Amino acid sequence: MHIDWFVFLAQIFNFLLLMYLLKRFLYGRILKAMDDREAKIVARFAEAEELKVKANEAAELYEKRNQMLNDKKEVMLNEATMAADAKRKELMDKVREEVDAVKARWQDMLVREHDAFFYDLRQRAAKQLYATARKALADLADVELEERIVDEFIRRVKALDEEKSIQIRKAISGGGNKIVIQSAFGISEPRQAQIEEALKKQITNGFTIRYMQQPDIVSGIELRVNGHKVAWSLNEYLETLVESLTETLQKEAHAA
């Protein structure tokens, strides 16, 4: 086998040249690119790892803050609940007080209405009784009721005991010798003379009488002098009637 030494050396040179060229154009560049990429990937992994650590730290911080917020929320909620309970209690007390006040006012009003009703009833009953009695007296005895009332008044004046008479006499002299006789109706002059005579005979002389017509005195007549009084009216009877009537009505209301 023949070996041409020129070709042999040329092939060695060719190989070394190829080695140099490939080192320059292939291996160097490729290896550099691969190493650079590897370094980049490593750096990226390191960065990712660092970011992961940071993310974990941030997550822990967030978790901690979240926990704190939750705790705070719990405390605030408890405080708010307690405040709301206290406020509710306060409002309930206030409402209860108001209700009690309204109830008291209502009961007061009810009592007033009750009183007004019975007052009115008494007035009406008195008037009705007065009218009925007058009509009955007029029908039965053919005597004016006023006449009977005046008669009764005169009888009462005459029937005054000594002690009462002295008291009235003192009162007349202390009050400027003036007597006021009030009546629900007008009194005729003969009847006024009878009254005056009875008074003079029973009590004293030297006084002046002033007659006043007062509708409030239900079907009655009364003498008033400086804190003392001689009177007759249907009020006495009517008050008895009203008491009886009130008692009856209350019993009915309780039964209902």
Added chain:
Amino acid sequence: MEIVSLNQISPDQVIIWSWNFIVLNATILYTWLVMAILVVGSWFITRNLSSATNVSRWQHFLEVIISIIRGEISEMTKKGADKYIPLVGTLFLFICVSNVLVVVPGFVAPTSSMTTTAALATCVFIAVPFYGISRNGLFHYVREYFQPNFIFFPFHVMGELSRTLALTVRLFGNIMSHEKVVGILLAVTPFLFPVVMQILGLLIGVIQAYIFAILSMVYIASALSAEDEVHHTETKKEGVSA
């Protein structure tokens, strides 16, 4: 086109031009062609390299090849693989491209010339002491030839020479014989059979390139590891005596 006739054993015998001792034969010409393909291809692909994750297919292709070579070298040397890539990688790429291009009609592999394979084996023969000395120094390298004692020196030298000769003849014999076998089969057998043989030839060509490169690396690595072992043993002895 018949460039190397059957009675010519090597493309060295196809003389294209000569002047005095300077000869331009088919071996050199096809070597230049393979070199041009490798260099221009490398330059073309690597002119716009990217170190990002988004790279071209050709770059991927080259990176895969270089990675495989680097991995093979790393398995043997353990460290500093990049230092040996130019030698081992160029051996593999040159032989592989030469052998594979045989399928192109009219191409004659430079590796079917014993001059070429001898030149490549000589490069390895020189590279082994070069790397050994550059790593561990001349004294350690030369001392290795006298291990375990001076009687073994001739055997070491013979071993160096014989394995260089083995590298030369193995590659030359495989490629040359394959070309000749395909040429003879074309003359005596139906058309399909030589096609199968050509496909087999591609496989053989790649395997031979791999074998040549790996053996070269084994030789270099054995020189390095032998030096390492000596160095390691001495360090150990010093440690014990101290």
